[in-house]
Amino acid sequence: MPTRLLVLEDDDGIRHSLALSLEDEGYDVVQHADAESALATVEREPVDLMLVDLMLGGMDGFTFIRRARPSSDAPIIVLSARNDTHDIVSALEAGADDYVTKPYVVREVLARLKALLRRPTVTTGAADAPPPDGTVVLDSSDGPLLLSPEAGTVRRGADAVHLTVTEFRLLCELADPPGRVLSRATLLERVWDRGFFGDERIVDVHIRRLRTKIERDPGHPLLVVTVRGLGYRLDVR
Known part of the structure; x- marks a missing residue:
C-alpha cells in the first residue's frame, strides 16, 4: 500500500505542482486548499505524513497543526514563506516536526519527508500486553x-x-x-x-x-x- 501524504496549501499552482512531484515518487497524495477540510480528512482517515502551509484563508496552519495532533501522530513538515524565528518555533511548539522555507527545491522536501518516514512507527500498544524485550x-x-x-x-x-x-x-x-x-x-x-x-x-x-x-x-x-x-x-x- 503506498505511503499516503496530505498536502495543505491554498496556492493552487504550488499545491498541484508539489502533488505531481510526490506522485511521481510513488506517493498517494490527498490535496486540500483549506485547513477545515484537511482536518476533517485527518480525523476520518489515517495519513502517513502531512505537508502544511501556515498562511491560509480561514483557519491558519498553526491552528490546524494544534487541532490535528490529537487525531494523528503522523510527522508534519511546514512549508512556509514565513522565516522568522518566532514563527518557526511556534510551528514546532504546535506540533510540527520539520520546517522548510519557501521557495524550496522539491528534492529538499523529498529528502526531509523520507528522513521522517524512515523513523520507527509509534503505536499505542495493547494495554494488557507484556513489555517486549528491550524495554x-x-x-x-x-x-x-x-x-x-x-x-x-x-x-x-x-x-x-x-x-x-x-x-x-x-x-x-x-x-x-x-x-x-x-x-x-x-x-x-x-x-x-x-x-x-x-x-x-x-x-x-x-x-x-x-x-x-x-x-x-x-x-x-x-x-x-x-x-x-x-x-x-x-x-x-
Whole structure:
C-alpha cells in the first residue's frame, strides 16, 4: 500500500505542482486548499505524513497543526514563506516536526519527508500486553513508565503515552543507554538526520514537548535533565 501524504496549501499552482512531484515518487497524495477540510480528512482517515502551509484563508496552519495532533501522530513538515524565528518555533511548539522555507527545491522536501518516514512507527500498544524485550523502565514510581523502542510504545502503567514520531525518536536516543550527556548538535544529527534548517533550538522545543508528556512536573524535570553548557541527559528513576 503506498505511503499516503496530505498536502495543505491554498496556492493552487504550488499545491498541484508539489502533488505531481510526490506522485511521481510513488506517493498517494490527498490535496486540500483549506485547513477545515484537511482536518476533517485527518480525523476520518489515517495519513502517513502531512505537508502544511501556515498562511491560509480561514483557519491558519498553526491552528490546524494544534487541532490535528490529537487525531494523528503522523510527522508534519511546514512549508512556509514565513522565516522568522518566532514563527518557526511556534510551528514546532504546535506540533510540527520539520520546517522548510519557501521557495524550496522539491528534492529538499523529498529528502526531509523520507528522513521522517524512515523513523520507527509509534503505536499505542495493547494495554494488557507484556513489555517486549528491550524495554527500558524510565520511572518506577506511581506506575512504571516504560519505553519499548522495538515495539514503538511508551506506557505509563497500563496507559499509552502518545508521542509524535520525533518525540519518540528523541527519547530513544537519550535512552540508548540512559545516563549519557548528548549535546544539541548530536541530537540534531541523530534525530533529524542533518535534514533540519540547522538551528539547535529545534532540540530545545522538542525536549519541552517531550517533558510535558513524560515528566510528573515538566517545570522541574527529573527524567530529561538539562546539563548546562553540554546538552541533555536521561536519568531513569
